[in-house]
Ligand SMILES: Nc1ncnc2c1ncn2[C@@H]1O[C@H](COP(=O)(O)OP(=O)(O)OP(=O)(O)O)[C@@H](O)[C@H]1O
């Protein structure tokens with residue numbers, strides 16, 4: 001039986017921005033995925049939690065941002081679990097529950113260069129194919145070198161996404177909102193409205 005191809009765009013999404021959305025859409029098209037799950041993290045293992053908005057608020061913004069794309073879906077799979085949610089555990093549980101699905105985990109360059117220090121990278125590479133996007137200063141050459149290293153060390157399947165380098169971050173958006181600057185074009189119009197209406201990041 002042919003397995004369903006499911007992309008997972010995991011992130012803190014504080015807030016979700018157009019970089020995340022373009023990554024999801026690129027992965028969907030380039031790898032003919034059936035859908036992409038946008039999966040906000042609960043307790044990001046490596047981020048300090050004091051400036052991170054509540055789970056429900058981050059999830060609501062994700063829902064608003066993707067609502068017009070029938071191939072995108074909000075997944076609260078990690079938010080619904082207790083404690084720190086590691087990607088290896090998420091993939092283990094998803095694979096057990098859905099044997100008819102195969103997973104494509106989508107990351108930006110910063111995550112790619114750090115992933116061998118995540119919990120149990122061997123399991124991540126065994127249970128998913130990794131799709132990595134350029135970001136910031138990392139060149140295609142550096143990305144391809146890292147991909148080759150991961151492929152060799154972990155017998156992984158890692159591919160480079162053909163996405164444009166969109167050098168924006170949630171940090172920058174939070175800063176702009178805090179300083180009363182416009183965040184339109186960084187996020188979808190409905191997310192911009194939501195942030196403004198709820199006075200977030202001020
Ligand atoms: N502009 C971007 N280009 C490519 N990948 C990105 C971009 N923004 C985020 N990502 C990737 O999306 C995933 C989730 O990112 P996250 O929600 O932490 O956003 P962020 O912009 O990095 O946030 P922050 O600035 O708060 O650290 C990570 O794998 C990250 O590398």
Ligand SMILES: O=C(O)c1ccc[n+]([C@@H]2O[C@H](COP(=O)([O-])O)[C@@H](O)[C@H]2O)c1
Pocket residue numbers: 009010011012013039041044045046047085086087088111117118119
């Ligand atoms: O499992 C880990 O050890 C791990 C460490 C860092 C990040 N992650 C995952 O990577 C994705 C992007 O995370 P972040 O913090 O950059 O938004 C998100 O799904 C996180 O759960 C996972």
